[in-house]
Amino acid sequence: MASVKLDNLRKVYPNGYVGVADASFQVADGELLVLVGPSGCGKSTLLRMIAGLETITSGTLKIGDRVVNDVSPKDRDIAMVFQSYALYPHMTVAENLAFGLKLRGHDRAAIAGRVAEAAKTLELDELLDRKPGALSGGQRQRVALGRALVRKPQVFLLDEPLSNLDAKLRMSMRVEIARLHRQLGATMVYVTHDQIEAMTLGQRIVVLDKGLIQQIDTPMALYEKPANVFVATFLGSPKMNLLQGELVEGGSERDRGLWLRIAGDIELPLSPEDFMRDALRSRLGQRLDMGLRPEDMRIVDGSDRAQLPARVEAVEPVGNEAFVNLRCGDSEIILRQPPNDLPTPGDVVHLAYAPGRAHFFDSDTGARIG
Ligand code: ADP
Numbered sequence: 001m002a003s004v005k006l007d008n009l010r011k012v013y014p015n016g017y018v019g020v021a022d023a024s025f026q027v028a029d030g031e032l033l034v035l036v037g038p039s040g041c042g043k044s045t046l047l048r049m050i051a052g053l054e055t056i057t058s059g060t061l062k063i064g065d066r067v068v069n070d071v072s073p074k075d076r077d078i079a080m081v082f083q084s085y086a087l088y089p090h091m092t093v094a095e096n097l098a099f100g101l102k103l104r105g106h107d108r109a110a111i112a113g114r115v116a117e118a119a120k121t122l123e124l125d126e127l128l129d130r131k132p133g134a135l136s137g138g139q140r141q142r143v144a145l146g147r148a149l150v151r152k153p154q155v156f157l158l159d160e161p162l163s164n165l166d167a168k169l170r171m172s173m174r175v176e177i178a179r180l181h182r183q184l185g186a187t188m189v190y191v192t193h194d195q196i197e198a199m200t201l202g203q204r205i206v207v208l209d210k211g212l213i214q215q216i217d218t219p220m221a222l223y224e225k226p227a228n229v230f231v232a233t234f235l236g237s238p239k240m241n242l243l244q245g246e247l248v249e250g251g252s253e254r255d256r257g258l259w260l261r262i263a264g265d266i267e268l269p270l271s272p273e274d275f276m277r278d279a280l281r282s283r284l285g286q287r288l289d290m291g292l293r294p295e296d297m298r299i300v301d302g303s304d305r306a307q308l309p310a311r312v313e314a315v316e317p318v319g320n321e322a323f324v325n326l327r328c329g330d331s332e333i334i335l336r337q338p339p340n341d342l343p344t345p346g347d348v349v350h351l352a353y354a355p356g357r358a359h360f361f362d363s364d365t366g367a368r369i370g
Contacts, residue, residue, distance in 0.1 A: 001187045002064035002077075002154040003029045004050060009059035011045050011211075019045035021211045022059065027155075032181045032188045034202030036195060038234070042211040043191045044159060050189060051080050051157050063154060076155075079148035083160040085140045087132040087147075094119075094128040097146050111150075118149040121183070122176075138169045145180070156188040162197065174200060195235050199223070207231050229366035232291050232359060238323060238334040241297065243268070243290045243308075244363060247283050260290055263329030268308050273356030279370035280360060288369065291359035294323070294336045299343065300352040307350040312343045326351070 004027040011019040020042040027033045035043040048054035050061065052073035061069050068076050087096050097115045106114075119125050122142045132140055141161060148156055161177070162170045178201055181188055192198055198205050199219045207214040207222065207230075215227040219235075226232035226240075233239045245260040250267070258275035260268045268290075274280060300307055310326035310333055322342050326333040326349070333351070343349050360369040 001029050001185060003027060003031075003062075004155055004187065004189065005060075005062040006046075006050075007060040007062075009046070009049060009061060010057045011042075011049060011054060012057045018211050020049070023213055024059075025206060025213070025216055027187055027189055030185045030187055032178075032186075032190060032201060032203050034198045034205045035189065035191045035208060036193065036198035036202075036205055036234075037208035037214075039193055041208040043193075043208055045211075046208070047080075047157050047159055047189060047191050050155075051078055052076050053080075077153050078155045078157055079151045079153040080157040080159065081144050081148050081161045083163045085132070085144040085164075087140060087143055089132050092129050092131055093124060093135070093143050093146075096132070096143055097124075097128075097150050100147060100151055114150040114152070118146040121149065121180070122146045137165050138173060141165065141173060142176075145177070149180075149184075154187065156186050158188060158190045160192055161190075162192075163194075170197070177201065195237070199235065207234060209234075225368070226291075226359065227368050229289060229291070229361045232361070232368075236293060238294050238336070240291045240293050240359070241331070241333045242361075243292070243328070243331045243333075244287065245290065246287050247280070247285065249284060258284070260288075262308070262331065266309065266329050270358065271353070271355035274358050274360075277360075277370040283360075283369060287363040289361040289363050289366075291361060292333075292353050292357065294334050296354040296357035297333070297335050297351050298353075299324075299335070299337065299349045302350040307352045309348055310351050312345050312347045312349060314345055315342050317342070 006023050006025055009023045010021060013019055023046055035046060037043050045054060049056050056069050060067055063076055094115055097118060098111050101111045119128060122145060124142055124146055127139060162173050165173060174197060190201060202219055204216060204218055205222055206216045209230050215222060215231045222231060222235055243262055245262040248259050248261050250259045258270045262268060308328055310328040312324060313327055314325040316323045317339055322337050322339050324335040324337050362369060
């Protein structure tokens, strides 16, 4: 296996559109790195540059110790798995698995050995004589993975490999890919637009938006300390609530603290854990966005000081919990509540948040504060 290193990798399409702007990161040997972002953010462009299917406008790409900018795809020692499976319909599973090796001139015995090994790893033994038309979506995707596996490449590149599967199958294939990664100790770069897939599979995640890398970190670090509003609201479901307001100082002499003035008469006192942050104190008088995850807010009885009045707009029970949609000034808020003891649409309730769990962002740039 090998590492992959990108230095200021840039893609400008012939029409002048910048698909990827100066991407720099390293995928460690044996790491499963996920590229995630909304449709059109440049993740396929980035993966295709690593694969050699897209030319590199500028920057340096290394696989292992070798600069591969101008190396053809077949000589990069990578294997790619596509969303579309790209299986040959007239060939059996065994022939599909063997095809790439045959092209590369491996001898029969070696091919048979590798096909048998991949079939065992992916539990395809029973299906070797079938053609793709006689397989389920999940089985086809396993064959597509098998075809990459038999190549024993330095790096696996996976482009939305589970997008064509239904939700249940996606979950089981996700577990299978994670198992495969552990078993092979393989270097993998995995592209998805699905934040759940990114969070569950990635050892580290690269978050992209509009061709630009927004943040690179472990799933929990991204969740706990998003670098900006984009990352904060992209990861997590329901997404992080944002309350925009002006940071003011208030309270009595003995009880001086910072407040967020949200609308004319709506003010939220910040917990000491929050206003003790130096970065926040220096923002007095400025407008900023306060971010609170749905699980970090709850409805309280109204006697607490740190609370926010909000009107219940809708209640959506989903079994084990309910999503409560509320409005506070111009802001929409979503809470997760236990399924018993739910408010009714139209109620005005009071909300409190877990001390120290608030995130703050610059209202103009979206950058994290503190
Ligand atoms: P993603 O995989 O994140 O959905 P892509 O990498 O496919 O996004 O595309 C990134 C951006 O580059 C998109 O806005 C897309 O329209 C644009 N793009 C892709 N291919 C070309 C091309 N050949 N010419 C011009 N623009 C392109």
